[in-house]
Amino acid sequence: MSLANLRYTAPHVTLKLGPVLLLSLMVWGCGHREPAADVTVINGTEPESLDPHIVTGIPEMRITKALFDGLIKLDPREARPIPALAERWDVSPDGRVYTFHLRTNAVWSTGEPITTADVVWSWMRALSPATAGDYAGQLFYIKGAEDWYLGKTKDPSRLGIQALDDHTLRVELNAPLAFFPDLCAFPTLAVVPRAAIEQYGDRWLHAKPLPTSGAFTLGAWRVNDKVRLLRNPRYWDAANTASEIIDVLPTGSPSTSLNLYETGMADIVWDKDLVPAELIEVLKQRPDFHSFDYLGTYFYRFNVTKPPYDDPRVRKAFALATDKRRLTTKLTLGGEKPAPHFVPDGVANYAAPPGPAYDIEQARALLAEAGFPGGKGFPRTTYTFPAAAAGGAKMHGKIAVELQQMWRDALGIEVELRQLERKIFYSSQSRLEYDISTSSWIGDYNDANTFLDLFTSFSGNNRTGWKNARYDELIQQANLETNIEKRAGIFRDAELILITEQAPIVPLYFYAGFSYYHPDKIGGVWPNLLDEHPLQYIYKKDTMRQRSGSRAKAGLAVRFSPSPFVPPLQGEISPNPSSRCEPPNRSRRREEADSTRAPARPPPHVGGYERRVRGEGIRSRWTRTRLNLEAHPDSQAFKSWRALPPRPAGGDRGKGDLLIRAKVLSHSSNVRSWELIGDYFPR
Amino acid sequence: MYFLRRLATLVPLLLVISFVAFVLVRVAPGGPFDRERQPASPEIKRALEAKFHLDEPVWKQYLRYLGGLVQGDFGPSLKYRNHSVADIIKQGLPVSMLLGMMAFGFAMGVGIPVGYFTAVRRGHWEDYSGSFFAILMVCIPGFVIAPLLIMFFAIQWRLLPVALWGSPLHAILPVAALGLYFSGRIARLMREGMLNTMQAEFITAARAKGLGENALMLKHAFRIAVLPVVSYSGPLLADLLVGSFVIETIFQIPGLGVFMVNGSLNRDYTLVVGLVVLYATLLVVLNLMVDFAYTLLDPRVNYE
Numbered sequence: 001m002s003l004a005n006l007r008y009t010a011p012h013v014t015l016k017l018g019p020v021l022l023l024s025l026m027v028w029g030c031g032h033r034e035p036a037a038d039v040t041v042i043n044g045t046e047p048e049s050l051d052p053h054i055v056t057g058i059p060e061m062r063i064t065k066a067l068f069d070g071l072i073k074l075d076p077r078e079a080r081p082i083p084a085l086a087e088r089w090d091v092s093p094d095g096r097v098y099t100f101h102l103r104t105n106a107v108w109s110t111g112e113p114i115t116t117a118d119v120v121w122s123w124m125r126a127l128s129p130a131t132a133g134d135y136a137g138q139l140f141y142i143k144g145a146e147d148w149y150l151g152k153t154k155d156p157s158r159l160g161i162q163a164l165d166d167h168t169l170r171v172e173l174n175a176p177l178a179f180f181p182d183l184c185a186f187p188t189l190a191v192v193p194r195a196a197i198e199q200y201g202d203r204w205l206h207a208k209p210l211p212t213s214g215a216f217t218l219g220a221w222r223v224n225d226k227v228r229l230l231r232n233p234r235y236w237d238a239a240n241t242a243s244e245i246i247d248v249l250p251t252g253s254p255s256t257s258l259n260l261y262e263t264g265m266a267d268i269v270w271d272k273d274l275v276p277a278e279l280i281e282v283l284k285q286r287p288d289f290h291s292f293d294y295l296g297t298y299f300y301r302f303n304v305t306k307p308p309y310d311d312p313r314v315r316k317a318f319a320l321a322t323d324k325r326r327l328t329t330k331l332t333l334g335g336e337k338p339a340p341h342f343v344p345d346g347v348a349n350y351a352a353p354p355g356p357a358y359d360i361e362q363a364r365a366l367l368a369e370a371g372f373p374g375g376k377g378f379p380r381t382t383y384t385f386p387a388a389a390a391g392g393a394k395m396h397g398k399i400a401v402e403l404q405q406m407w408r409d410a411l412g413i414e415v416e417l418r419q420l421e422r423k424i425f426y427s428s429q430s431r432l433e434y435d436i437s438t439s440s441w442i443g444d445y446n447d448a449n450t451f452l453d454l455f456t457s458f459s460g461n462n463r464t465g466w467k468n469a470r471y472d473e474l475i476q477q478a479n480l481e482t483n484i485e486k487r488a489g490i491f492r493d494a495e496l497i498l499i500t501e502q503a504p505i506v507p508l509y510f511y512a513g514f515s516y517y518h519p520d521k522i523g524g525v526w527p528n529l530l531d532e533h534p535l536q537y538i539y540k541k542d543t544m545r546q547r548s549g550s551r552a553k554a555g556l557a558v559r560f561s562p563s564p565f566v567p568p569l570q571g572e573i574s575p576n577p578s579s580r581c582e583p584p585n586r587s588r589r590r591e592e593a594d595s596t597r598a599p600a601r602p603p604p605h606v607g608g609y610e611r612r613v614r615g616e617g618i619r620s621r622w623t624r625t626r627l628n629l630e631a632h633p634d635s636q637a638f639k640s641w642r643a644l645p646p647r648p649a650g651g652d653r654g655k656g657d658l659l660i661r662a663k664v665l666s667h668s669s670n671v672r673s674w675e676l677i678g679d680y681f682p683r
Numbered sequence: 684m685y686f687l688r689r690l691a692t693l694v695p696l697l698l699v700i701s702f703v704a705f706v707l708v709r710v711a712p713g714g715p716f717d718r719e720r721q722p723a724s725p726e727i728k729r730a731l732e733a734k735f736h737l738d739e740p741v742w743k744q745y746l747r748y749l750g751g752l753v754q755g756d757f758g759p760s761l762k763y764r765n766h767s768v769a770d771i772i773k774q775g776l777p778v779s780m781l782l783g784m785m786a787f788g789f790a791m792g793v794g795i796p797v798g799y800f801t802a803v804r805r806g807h808w809e810d811y812s813g814s815f816f817a818i819l820m821v822c823i824p825g826f827v828i829a830p831l832l833i834m835f836f837a838i839q840w841r842l843l844p845v846a847l848w849g850s851p852l853h854a855i856l857p858v859a860a861l862g863l864y865f866s867g868r869i870a871r872l873m874r875e876g877m878l879n880t881m882q883a884e885f886i887t888a889a890r891a892k893g894l895g896e897n898a899l900m901l902k903h904a905f906r907i908a909v910l911p912v913v914s915y916s917g918p919l920l921a922d923l924l925v926g927s928f929v930i931e932t933i934f935q936i937p938g939l940g941v942f943m944v945n946g947s948l949n950r951d952y953t954l955v956v957g958l959v960v961l962y963a964t965l966l967v968v969l970n971l972m973v974d975f976a977y978t979l980l981d982p983r984v985n986y987e
Binding site: 046138202 | 711712713714715717718719720721722723724725726727728730731733734759762763764765766767770771774775778830833837838841844845846847848931932933934935936937938941942948949950
């Protein structure tokens with residue numbers, strides 16, 4: 001075909017292509033409708049991995065814990081270790097040997113039994129440099145594990161992991177370890193499917209079907225779209241799995257998260273970085289905004305290899321001149337507590353010693369003693385912090401400015417602020433190319449060790465250049481100690497060195513966790529220090545939700561909001577079958593789950609969000625412009641409404657339900673107001 | 684023949700581009716495994732780097748990468764470790780392409796008529812209002828338009844979903860937010876093109892021959908006036924097809940645009956190079972198509 005010909009055929013081709021394009025668009029619209037999720041969670045950014053041996057972030061761990069169980073898991077209320085794949089375990093009198101007895105009814109989601117062979121293989125995998133998990137070190141407490149990792153031994157019999165039979169596992173530790181059960185609940189020690197991993201390598205989570213050992217199976221994982229978890233009916237504790245489908249949405253933007261939550265497209269928002277900092281004061285007032293303490297500390301590090309920070313007096317002067325309360329009351333505002341010490345309050349079996357208080361006079365005296373009276377002669381110095389990637393990270397900059405001000409006022413030292421791109425920041429911190437830099441640490445398990453072992457001289461997370469033989473010794477000694485009281489005492493001595501005597505770091509405040517979810521709508525979430533909320537127990541209380549389409553569907557026509565119906569009290573009104581869109585088998589499944597669920601479900605809350613709709617025997621239906629309230633003749637609301645003037649003539653009130661129409665004044669998912677427009681009538 | 688020759692230059696071009704990208708992202712300070720949470724011991728970090736061959740010299744890494752690329756393997760992502768770069772492109776590209784095509788259609792569908800009529804009705808109120816629209820759209824960036832659209836259509840009036848992807852309804856706001864800016868650009872290009880063409884000699888000649896004004900404009904002037912728009916549309920389409928970081932973030936759309944930016948922030952070397960290669964290929968191919976479209980529209984153009 002010559003070009004000249006094409007010139008004339010091209011428009012015709014375009015004309016024919018048009019409808020094809022349109023058609024494909026329509027197919028896209030009608031096709032791939034997934035069933036709606038029971039609960040939709042916004043969890044933070046896209047998971048880096050869902051391989052429990054590789055993950056490092058809390059959002060990822062939340063998902064992997066739902067997919068892969070370890071021998072032990074954490075209970076949803078207090079985050080204490082409870083039996084998972086291991087039914088029980090014995091500890092030898094010297095605390096060094098654990099014998100785990102596996103459940104005989106534990107199977108993979110594909111049906112094969114889970115035996116000690118799976119556990120041993122999984123742990124060996126986590127311990128293999130080829131897996132390259134950041135947290136492989138969590139297994140180094142096991143005898144011979146570190147040598148194995150470093151390739152010093154190739155003989156598996158020298159490793160303290162031994163399967164006695166199909167359901168008994170003997171684990172020998174280097175030394176008694178008080179928090180070993182907590183560690184067993186950590187994802188690095190989870191049990192993963194050997195066959196899938198051997199077949200697919202790093203892409204093993206794409207295996208279909210993917211055998212899982214936890215409460216859920218992986219229904220779908222589309223990058224930056226969603227992770228869909230489906231209830232694993234073969235899970236040994238499936239009776240306590242409260243939801244059938246849970247969607248986890250990856251979202252990096254605080255405002256998008258809030259928008260999704262407000263319009264009912266997400267039920268839980270779960271990341272402290274996903275709270276718009278500008279709105280925190282407004283959000284704090286709401287019943288569905290939760291702020292709670294958890295194990296995380298914000299602090300700054302000194303580069304102790306660089307003068308004048310090699311002088312503990314200088315470091316202490318900075319510490320004493322830091323008004324921590326000012327940071328939490330002026331800047332963070334989310335309920336964070338000033339941190340006098342490094343290990344957060346509330347950590348198990350430990351109470352930290354008080355650290356240095358805010359004392360400008362003493363700070364000045366120390367600085368003068370170190371040779372810089374009034375800050376004179378103090379070398380040029382910088383405070384480094386990472387550039388904000390997400391909303392929550394903007395705080396680094398604000399805190400830097402505040403600290404600069406404090407030190408200028410109290411010590412007469414002018415600190416230059418240096419904002420670095422995130423990766424550059426971390427790499428310069430690792431290479432000790434900084435003077436003072438911002439840092440934070442979130443506890444991995446509920447024990448003081450997860451904080452204090454950071455600053456041992458051999459830790460990869462020390463990054464201060466600070467080495468203290470006495471400190472190293474104390475931490476090792478504490479982890480050998482089985483007596484809880486004595487162990488806490490040793491840790492206290494160590495923390496005194498860290499915070500009061502040497503001060504290579506200065507803790508600023510303890511993090512507060514944030515989440516939004518409405519306690520009237522979402523059950524199975526209990527605040528705890530580790531911010532541990534197993535997805536297995538989470539469910540939506542509002543069962544009468546309109547379910548159609550994969551997400552709460554926005555349409556041009558009448559729309560139902562997240563909590564459209566006020567559930568009737570028993571016996572008052574039978575729900576109108578046409579307004580219930582749940583298939584019958586779903587509700588049956590729910591009742592079944594209800595009867596077996598461990599914590600009894602509280603009675604349905606009557607009233608939804610709008611207090612004025614509150615009342616017994618009322619059903620409300622919201623549309624964009626109109627609110628329909630229906631009340632049963634026997635209900636209190638009916639009686640009080642009936643007294644309302646004016647009413648249309650000819651109505652036979654007192655018979656049947658009463659329907660009241662009201663004009664909706666404002667409509668968002670949890671703040672609604674309305675006024676009666678008068679046309680109410682019985683029917 | 685000409686086009687085949689052009690296509691053949693793609694190969695050395697991609698080699699150069701991939702090499703430059705490969706070296707540049709490695710030159711940037713900080714690596715993929717520099718994080719707040721470092722592995723507990725340096726051995727673990729070394730194992731991590733060894734696994735992804737980051738301990739080798741760059742030229743060796745590049746040859747290894749090329750070897751994979753020839754077999755269509757973009758390598759594993761360093762950040763999203765259960766996915767290969769190909770997995771990410773396979774999932775993200777169709778979404779970005781669909782969104783991009785729709786935004787492109789929207790921009791063209793709005794921009795060309797607006798530009799055309801503002802030129803034809805020059806000096807009338809249609810011209811003023813159309814030109815005002817075009818300038819307004821060019822001035823307001825996407826990150827302002829998108830929240831405004833969300834505020835009114837999704838939150839205030841509750842007509843459309845606030846974010847996410849999955850049905851044509853979900854696409855309306857992002858397509859508008861993405862397309863409005865370009866519709867302004869196109870309207871201005873189109874108006875400019877029409878005004879220039881309307882003064883051309885061949886139009887005067889055609890008018891002198893007694894051709895009707897409508898036929899004159901549509902059949903003769905339009906075809907030449909649209910050429911700047913066509914040449915603009917090549918890079919524009921390449922841009923739109925690989926996704927927009929801002930729009931995809933605001934509307935939580937699982938496209939590629941987010942990875943373009945985050946990939947480099949995360950120093951996800953393989954992902955960045957893979958996306959650069961993809962973008963470069965698209966750009967070259969679409970520019971080729973633009974040149975081809977020229978031969979269809981303008982009888983004076985001939986590459987043979």
